[in-house]
Amino acid sequence: MPYKFTFDLSKIPRFFFTEVARISYEKRMHKKIGETLQDLIKKFRIEELTGLNLSDAIHLLEDLVDVETRNFLEREKFKKTKKRALFLPHCSRKFMDSRCKARFEQDTPTYVCAHCSPDCLINEAVSIAERKGYDVYILPGGACVSRILKLKRYDGVVGVACGEELKLAGEVLSQMNIAGQAIPLLKNGCANTIFNIETLSRVL
Numbered sequence: 001m002p003y004k005f006t007f008d009l010s011k012i013p014r015f016f017f018t019e020v021a022r023i024s025y026e027k028r029m030h031k032k033i034g035e036t037l038q039d040l041i042k043k044f045r046i047e048e049l050t051g052l053n054l055s056d057a058i059h060l061l062e063d064l065v066d067v068e069t070r071n072f073l074e075r076e077k078f079k080k081t082k083k084r085a086l087f088l089p090h091c092s093r094k095f096m097d098s099r100c101k102a103r104f105e106q107d108t109p110t111y112v113c114a115h116c117s118p119d120c121l122i123n124e125a126v127s128i129a130e131r132k133g134y135d136v137y138i139l140p141g142g143a144c145v146s147r148i149l150k151l152k153r154y155d156g157v158v159g160v161a162c163g164e165e166l167k168l169a170g171e172v173l174s175q176m177n178i179a180g181q182a183i184p185l186l187k188n189g190c191a192n193t194i195f196n197i198e199t200l201s202r203v204l
């Protein structure tokens, strides 16, 4: 969990994320966004609703804007890709103990979902992605990204993680000339992390 703080944006209205997308658009238009981010934090009462201090909230929001901007810049290249993989964080599994029936493959390394719980976010994401022809990996940590990409060649990768990890993974993908799309976590932590399944489905 690279952030030094925890956050939970899962209860923030979806309009907030529309605004983040708008700001990333403005960033592409070379406008200054520092003040805009502070206005957005005030408007959506992010400090009160999440307990984040202003500096952490700005840090988080800057990463969200960077991720949105990168997604936009990579989208057309990504749409042309044929062989794709989805990387999911293992901390979004419904259970982090033996109640999760996923098998762990040491060599890859990845968990392989056994679809034991219909209401597990990972189960849902795996099912959608596999129907669309993706190879799916449920990663025990961000360091596995480059390891997997050295084992198997993909031209397109979708990743779900916190903003900081997405930025690091984005650099790995750039070096390997792989088109990427990223879904930021709405709630971080070591367990029960959350991402938006509709957003993921739309990107896949």
Ligand code: SF4
Pocket (backbone or CB within 6 Å): 093, 094, 095, 099, 100, 101, 102, 112, 113, 114, 115, 116, 117, 118, 120, 121, 122, 123
């Ligand atoms: S549905 Fe898959 S990931 Fe979720 S708890 Fe069961 S085996 Fe684990």
